[in-house]
Each structure stands twice: as structure tokens, then as C-alpha cells.
Amino acid sequence: MILLKLFFAFIQVGLFSVGGGYAAIPLIQDQIVNIHGLMTIEEFSDLITVAEMTPGPISINSSTFVGMRLAGVGGVLLCTLGCILPSFCICLTLAHFYYKYRTVGGVQTVLAALRPAVVALIASAGLSILMLGLFQSDLFSASIENLRFVELGLFAVSLVLLRKFKTNPIAIILGSGVAGTLIYTLIVI
Amino acid sequence: MNERRNKLWTLFKSMFMLSACTFGGGFVIVSLMKKKYVEELKWLEEDEMLDVTAITQSAPGPLPVNASVIIGYRMAGIVGSVVAVLGTILLPMIIISVISLFYNQFRTNKYVAVALQVMRAGVAAVIFDVVINLAKNVCKTKRVLYILMMIVAFICTCLLKVSAMLVIITCLIIGITDLLLETRKKTPH
Numbered sequence: 001m002i003l004l005k006l007f008f009a010f011i012q013v014g015l016f017s018v019g020g021g022y023a024a025i026p027l028i029q030d031q032i033v034n035i036h037g038l039m040t041i042e043e044f045s046d047l048i049t050v051a052e053m054t055p056g057p058i059s060i061n062s063s064t065f066v067g068m069r070l071a072g073v074g075g076v077l078l079c080t081l082g083c084i085l086p087s088f089c090i091c092l093t094l095a096h097f098y099y100k101y102r103t104v105g106g107v108q109t110v111l112a113a114l115r116p117a118v119v120a121l122i123a124s125a126g127l128s129i130l131m132l133g134l135f136q137s138d139l140f141s142a143s144i145e146n147l148r149f150v151e152l153g154l155f156a157v158s159l160v161l162l163r164k165f166k167t168n169p170i171a172i173i174l175g176s177g178v179a180g181t182l183i184y185t186l187i188v189i
Numbered sequence: 190m191n192e193r194r195n196k197l198w199t200l201f202k203s204m205f206m207l208s209a210c211t212f213g214g215g216f217v218i219v220s221l222m223k224k225k226y227v228e229e230l231k232w233l234e235e236d237e238m239l240d241v242t243a244i245t246q247s248a249p250g251p252l253p254v255n256a257s258v259i260i261g262y263r264m265a266g267i268v269g270s271v272v273a274v275l276g277t278i279l280l281p282m283i284i285i286s287v288i289s290l291f292y293n294q295f296r297t298n299k300y301v302a303v304a305l306q307v308m309r310a311g312v313a314a315v316i317f318d319v320v321i322n323l324a325k326n327v328c329k330t331k332r333v334l335y336i337l338m339m340i341v342a343f344i345c346t347c348l349l350k351v352s353a354m355l356v357i358i359t360c361l362i363i364g365i366t367d368l369l370l371e372t373r374k375k376t377p378h
Contacts, residue, residue, distance in 0.1 A: 173311040
């Protein structure tokens with residue numbers, strides 16, 4: 001019974017989480033903590049921490065975590081399936097129409113107007129991650145005393161490697177993690 | 190047949206690798222996908238990648254999963270979508286399942302915290318690299334409207350905290366208006 005309940009709860013989460021992973025968190029909280037009372041709010045906040053700390057989409061991470069804690073491997077599979085099923089169907093439909101009509105002149109004009117916006121959205125996401133990395137705060141509360149020089153150095157080196165030497169981005173992300181951790185453990189701490 | 194199997198395997202493998210590196214939200218994976226599928230494998234055109242991003246942002250559900258559905262569909266139809274989504278969610282599911290069993294140790298581990306903090310520098314560098322290239326191409330269109338839209342959209346999302354969804358809808362309306370004006374110009378009175 002709990003499996004079915006979880007499956008339908010996460011279908012609703014998947015269907016209504018418009019606008020990225022963080023939009024899913026209040027929806028999961030509503031379903032799991034408030035409506036079904038399957039978790040306490042403390043357990044739920046641990047879930048968010050872990051979901052943010054590990055790679056992968058936040059909503060997949062949270063549905064896996066909830067599924068595992070409440071119903072083991074079966075729970076993981078059903079929660080995750082529920083979470084992605086609505087968007088899978090919707091995106092498949094959108095993809096079908098996009099590839100059918102994208103070469104039509106009028107559609108081209110409309111799509112071209114969306115591209116500058118997407119570039120801006122990616123840029124904003126990049127800036128907020130940079131702020132978190134350099135100041136451990138957002139753009140508005142950043143102050144120069146809190147500037148973290150190790151992260152600034154890593155950012156500069158990474159950017160040069162990417163632009164001048166076309167280094168693989170995955171190597172950059174993992175490399176900055178390893179290099180930074182070594183610097184902090186050996187020198188700073 | 191063999192070629193198709195190779196393509197599906199590459200699709201799965203690349204989604205798996207990219208998903209393993211998405212610390213910090215959906216736009217990280219978009220930057221990584223652009224590098225992988227546009228620059229390295231040359232499966233997609235740059236404009237197409239931006240269109241796919243706009244579509245994934247407008248549909249409900251996790252952005253990386255949505256993007257995998259569309260890219261998978263483009264490369265190998267519905268089977269491609271399923272394979273790409275599996276690649277994206279498999280590793281996060283395994284990692285979270287394991288961590289959920291002993292999450293207290295993980296959450297309070299000093300090295301994990303440092304590694305996650307410093308990795309942001311590398312992630313930000315990857316996003317900046319991609320954004321520089323994309324912004325250059327928007328400027329190359331030499332359309333003042335697009336350049337202006339990009340700047341305004343950046344200010345709106347970054348400083349005024351306007352939601353991504355609203356920015357995309359607004360640009361969609363601008364695109365449709367642009368199309369209507371264009372058609373009217375062409376039809377003689």
C-alpha cells in the first residue's frame with residue numbers, strides 16, 4: 001500500500017514541479033510530511049541537505065532518498081519512476097513537435113527570440129554558483145572580507161584551462177574538488 | 190544495427206558521466222551537455238541545444254531528465270529517450286540509496302564539506318566558459334533586439350529574482366510579436 005501511495009505522491013510532484021529542482025522541494029514536503037505524514041520535518045531537512053550535496057538532479061535525489069528510507073529498493077524505483085513519468089511523457093510530446101516544425105520559418109523566428117533568454121538564464125545560474133564558491137553567500141550579501149582566495153584561484157585556473165587548452169569540463173569539476181580539498185587540508189587548516 | 194547500438198551506448202555513457210558531475214542544479218548539466226553534444230560529438234547544433242534548454246525549462250520536472258528525454262529522442266527515438274534517462278538517473282539513484290543508509294556520517298564529514306565547497310569554483314568556470322561562447326554568438330546575430338533581451342533577461346533573473354519561467358514566457362511573446370510584424374511587412378497592402 002505504501003508503495004502505491006508513494007508512487008502517486010511522486011507523480012504529483014513530477015507533474016507540478018515547474019522550473020527546476022528547487023521547485024520540487026516544497027511539493028515533496030507537502031506530500032510526504034504534511035499530507036501523508038510519512039516523515040518528520042527534521043528527517044526531511046536532512047534529506048534536502050543530502051540531495052544538495054550529491055550529484056544529480058535534486059528531485060531525483062530526494063525521491064530516491066524518500067523511497068529508500070520508507071520502502072527500500074522497491075520504494076526507490078517507484079518514487080523515481082513516479083517523479084519522472086509525467087515530464088517524460090510531456091517532453092517526448094514537445095520533442096516530437098519541435099523536430100517536426102523547427103525548420104518552419106515562423107517557428108524559427110519565435111525560437112530565435114528564446115535563445116538570448118536561455119543564455120541569460122545560464123549566466124545567472126553561473127554567477128550565483130560563483131558567488132557561493134567565492135563568498136559562501138549570494139550576490140547581495142557578499143562582502144569583500146569574506147572572499148575565499150583558494151576558490152578564486154581555482155576558478156581562474158579552471159577558466160584558463162577551459163578557454164585556452166579546451167580541457168575536459170568533467171576533469172575540471174573533479175580536479176577542482178580534489179585540488180581544493182588538498183590545499184585546504186594540507187595548508188589552510 | 191551495430192551503429193545504432195553504438196550510438197545508444199555512447200548516449201547512455203555520456204549521460205551517465207554528465208549526471209555524475211551535476212553538482213548545483215540543472216544549468217550545470219546544460220553547460221556540460223553543450224560541450225559534449227555540440228562541441229565534442231557534434232550531434233546537435235548550438236541553436237538546437239538552446240531550444241532544447243528552453244523547452245526543458247518550460248516543461249515540469251527535473252531539467253536534466255527533460256533534456257535527456259529530448260536529446261535521446263533526437264538521436265534514437267523513444268528508445269533513445271529511455272536509454273538517455275536511465276543514464277541520467279542511474280548513478281544518483283545508486284549514490285543516494287547507499288548514502289541514505291548512513292547519512293549522518295556523510296553529512297558531518299569535514300572533507301566532504303570542503304570538497305563540495307571548492308568544487309563550486311570549477312563548476313562556475315565551466316558555466317562561464319559556455320556562457321562566453323553563447324553570448325558571443327548572440328552578439329554575432331547583430332540584432333539589437335536579441336542583445337538587449339539577453340542583457341535585460343540577465344538583470345531580471347540575477348538582480349530582480351524574476352523566475353526563469355516568466356522570462357521565457359515573456360521572450361516567447363516577444364518572439365511571436367516579432368513574427369507577426371515580420372509577416373505584416375511582407376504582405377503588401
